[in-house]
Amino acid sequence: MRLDRLLCKHTGQSYSTTREWVSAGHVIVDGEVIRTPGHIIDRFSEVKLQGARLQGQPRHYLMLNKPAGYLSATSDLVHPTVMELVPTELRSLLHIAGRLDRASTGLLILTSDGQWSRCLTDPGGKKPKVYRVRTLEPVSSEAPERFAQGIYLARENLTTTPAQIEVLGSHEARVTIYEGRHHQVKRMFAAVGNEVTALHRECMGVIELEDSLEPGGWRPLTGAEIASVSVKVKQGTD
Ligand code: URA
Numbered sequence: 001m002r003l004d005r006l007l008c009k010h011t012g013q014s015y016s017t018t019r020e021w022v023s024a025g026h027v028i029v030d031g032e033v034i035r036t037p038g039h040i041i042d043r044f045s046e047v048k049l050q051g052a053r054l055q056g057q058p059r060h061y062l063m064l065n066k067p068a069g070y071l072s073a074t075s076d077l078v079h080p081t082v083m084e085l086v087p088t089e090l091r092s093l094l095h096i097a098g099r100l101d102r103a104s105t106g107l108l109i110l111t112s113d114g115q116w117s118r119c120l121t122d123p124g125g126k127k128p129k130v131y132r133v134r135t136l137e138p139v140s141s142e143a144p145e146r147f148a149q150g151i152y153l154a155r156e157n158l159t160t161t162p163a164q165i166e167v168l169g170s171h172e173a174r175v176t177i178y179e180g181r182h183h184q185v186k187r188m189f190a191a192v193g194n195e196v197t198a199l200h201r202e203c204m205g206v207i208e209l210e211d212s213l214e215p216g217g218w219r220p221l222t223g224a225e226i227a228s229v230s231v232k233v234k235q236g237t238d
Contacts, residue, residue: 003027004037006047010054026050030059031223044115059113060090061226063207066108067215072099082108085216097121098129098180098204106131106201107209109221120205120229123179126161127229130203131175131185136195138170143192147175151188156181160188174202205229 007018007027019037021027027034028048029041041047046056064085066072071079074095079102083091094110097117111117119125143165150159161178168174177184186196202209206228210219 001041001043002037003029003034003039003041003047006041006054007049011049021049030056032227042115044113057112059116060093060111061113061116061221062086062090062094062110062218063210063213063221063225064108064110064218065209065213065215066100066105066201068103068105071102072096072108082110086110086218100201101183101186101199104199104201105215106199107204107207108201109204109207110218115231116226116229119231121180123181126178127205128176128178128203129180129201131177132168132200132202133173133175133185133189133196134198135171135173135189136197137193139165139167139173140192140194143173143189143194146192147188151191153181153184153187160184163188 003022004015004018007013007021008015011018022037022039023035025033025035026049029039030046044056044059046058047054064082066082069080070085071081073081074083074091075081082096083094086094093112095112095114095117097109097111098121100106100108109117109120120127144167147163147165150162152159160181163178164176166174175185175188177188185199189196207221207225213219
């Protein structure tokens with residue numbers, strides 16, 4: 001629905017009045033001032049007019065530095081989950097945008113915005129995900145080329161998008177992949193006869209793990225980080 005239409009519906013004012021409010025910067029959608037009356041919103045968009053909420057709930061976007069040993073799940077009877085690391089009042093609202101294995105560490109993104117997280121994690125979206133890995137065997141000299149050619153994953157019957165490896169040491173590398181399938185990095189190393197012994201995610205898209213976050217620490221994403229994931233919503237005209 002167009003923003004001006006929603007404003008008319010909620011306030012009973014004319015289109016020309018609501019357009020003036022929008023142009024004057026009185027309307028905030030999902031935390032951002034929107035000055036385009038034809039801006040397209042959905043039923044989940046949080047819309048505020050001069051501070052008063054007309055519809056929607058605030059959406060939440062967090063980055064967490066996941067420690068080893070925590071499950072990327074909302075609840076578990078045996079293991080602690082990453083939800084135990086975020087504020088209690090947000091737990092029931094958040095879901096995980098791109099899980100990490102229990103032993104893996106680093107950047108984990110949690111949000112209440114399903115459309116946004118689907119865009120971040122959609123394998124077709126080809127957003128880079130960067131991991132630092134330690135391996136059991138030395139990183140072989142042919143691994144960069146094999147990763148660049150793409151690795152065949154039998155379960156999905158597909159070949160991964162070309163990935164890059166930067167060799168950091170005999171048993172250490174930085175890997176950039178573009179899909180984020182189940183256990184993808186481990187399976188790619190297994191395909192070249194190696195085993196990942198530690199895996200730390202540094203980056204998803206352009207969102208980088210904040211250096212100053214201790215394991216278990218979190219912070220809200222910035223407006224720029226949220227906007228870096230472009231949700232495909234049709235944009236209307238004035
Ligand atoms: N790939 C893996 O193998 N494990 C993770 O946790 C993330 C990516």
